[in-house]
Amino acid sequence: MGNKTLCEWRRHDIPEHLGVLRKIIRKPKFICGKCARSANDADYLCQPLKLKKE
Numbered sequence: 001m002g003n004k005t006l007c008e009w010r011r012h013d014i015p016e017h018l019g020v021l022r023k024i025i026r027k028p029k030f031i032c033g034k035c036a037r038s039a040n041d042a043d044y045l046c047q048p049l050k051l052k053k054e
């Protein structure tokens with residue numbers, strides 16, 4: 001999926017790249033403040049927010 005953020009994935013991208021998606025969302029550390037998607041790396045989100053408060 002290159003440098004696409006998870007937020008940019010389209011519906012048909014999900015079944016095609018399910019293996020990648022599983023890795024990205026397995027242990028989410030960030031959540032997108034705009035799209036409510038979660039990921040283990042801020043780079044996958046357009047407006048990353050830390051999931052846990054520190």
Ligand SMILES: [Zn+2]
Pocket residue numbers: 007032033034035036037045046047
């Ligand atoms: Zn987003």
